[in-house]
Amino acid sequence: MxxxxxxxxxxxxxxxxxxxxxxxxxxxxxxxxxxxxxxxxxxxxxxxxxxxxxxxxxxxxxxxxxxxxxxxxxxxxxxxxxxxDCCRYNAMIPDLTINGNRERWAALEAAKRRLFYTLDLLALPHGTHGDNIRVPLSFSFMADALPDQGLWRSTASQEKVYTGHTNGHITINVKEADDVERERLRVDMNESHRTLIGHFRHEIGHYYWDLLVKERDEQACRQVFGDHTSPTYAEALEQYYHHGAPNDWSMRFISAYATMHPWEDFAETFAFYLDMVAVLDTALHMGLSRAEHDGSLDDMLRAFHQVGMAVNELNREMGLLDLAPRAIAPAVRDKLAYIHTLIENANA
Ligand SMILES: [Zn+2]
Ligand SMILES: [Zn+2]
Ligand SMILES: [Zn+2]
Ligand SMILES: [Zn+2]
Incomplete structure (x- = not known):
């Protein structure tokens, strides 16, 4: 930015x-x-x-x-x-009669505008219903139907809102906009980051799998991320929530969650790629000369590492979380290379 x-x-x-x-x-x-x-x-x-x-x-x-x-x-x-051009993508907005929802919605929209800024920087195609696009993109920002406290009956599954993506439709639970709730979930799930912009970058990764990979480049994608048909997504989810990620995940994956299924690996890697592009763009505009890169993936990774290590130290000085991982494993670099080429070809 x-x-x-x-x-x-x-x-x-x-x-x-x-x-x-x-x-x-x-x-x-x-x-x-x-x-x-x-x-x-x-x-x-x-x-x-x-x-x-x-x-x-x-x-x-x-x-x-x-x-x-x-x-x-x-x-x-x-x-x-x-x-x-950002709000036109909304399918559903939170109930504004509920206290705090306007503020939550504002935080979600601010993150969404940053997402679109980075997508446009990369000239990635996107469109919604009525536009000339194979997979129309839309967003719903929703709250769980019933608050957790004081219930006289259990909350049925359809009353819970799951953050996720289906056929171009991205749903985000508005409780992710509450700092306390989001940090609790981050610690519960043992994540290095959990942010609104991170949710948008992850879910848009699923969108671009549908738009750019599905029935177009599935074979090549499978070579890099593994077979998304076996195990099925439901089996993989079950397995992950029972056993978690393997201890050596960082040798092959960008995050622990990426080990769950090839689709999550793709979305997590895609999100990391967008993180990197956004950070390098900002660093260049802010005059951090070390961020200069020629646009090749390895050069971007080098520049991101230099900026990342500097910001990590600044953050540690202030007691904040690290910005960037210390190292990117070669297997993860190859996944990023697939995404780098996919994005280059998408706007060719
Ligand atoms: Zn002025
Ligand atoms: Zn103007
Ligand atoms: Zn607007
Ligand atoms: Zn996902």
Whole structure:
């Protein structure tokens, strides 16, 4: 991610809705792809103040009504779409009559916008229902139907919301936006990280398996990640929750969870690839000269290692979690190479 600049010269950040220096309202202009100060127009709407843009814009409805978005839509002859290029992917949003759900939803949308920023940086194809795409992508942000406390009957399985992906539809349980709940789950599951952006990067990995690998490149993918048909996903899940990951998982996998099934291995490796691209992009914009790379996978891995080790030490200085693994096993590097080529070919 980069930082942006207000017309007053103050820096603006990707999540901003106001400039703290000049109080201008700000938003993401989809035409010049910057966070910009917004100049209100006399007949309604706004003008992008980026010197080379000046597009007529409206706020996304989720910006106006719920303040969970900071994106603009293009206005043509006074008309504009109601939802921005990120919010238009939503199939279901949380129940906003429940206390705290607006804040949870805002945190989910902020992570989703970062996801799309990285997908667009990589020129990865995506589209939703009504777009010309083989697998339409959509998101539902849902809460468990009943709170856990004070129940007079057990919670039936359909009332639990599982974070996951099915045929282009990504569901995320809104409790992942609660810091306490998410950290508890991270410790329970023995994960090195558990973040909202991480969930989006993992689930979009499943989406790209469906879009780019399924019935297209399955044979080659099987050579790298193993056979996804045997054992079946259900058998693998059962096995993993009974026995966990093998002790030597880091020799062959990017995470313990990746050992569960080839599909989870693919999604975890895909998520790591997106982590790396996003961190390198940010490091370059922030002037960390060590992040320079020529775009080849091994060069990216080297740059990510250098930045990662520096940030790990900074984090340890502040008592925070490590950013990057100390080493990437050769078998994991080969999986990343498959994903690197898959992404290159997807936008060729
Ligand atoms: Zn300003
Ligand atoms: Zn603009
Ligand atoms: Zn929006
Ligand atoms: Zn998964």
């Amino acid at each position: 980069q930082t942006f600049s207000c017309r007053c010269g103050n820096p603006l950040f990707f999540e901003n809705t106001h400039c703290l220096a000049c109080q201008s309202e700000v938003g993401w202009c989809p035409v010049c792809t910057h966070i910009v100060a917004l100049e209100p127009l006399p007949k309604g709407g706004y003008r992008c103040t980026h010197p080379s843009c000046g597009s007529a814009l409206m706020k996304c409805q989720n910006y106006v009504l719920s303040n969970v978005c900071n994106r603009m839509v293009v206005m043509n002859d006074g008309y504009a779409d109601t939802l921005c």
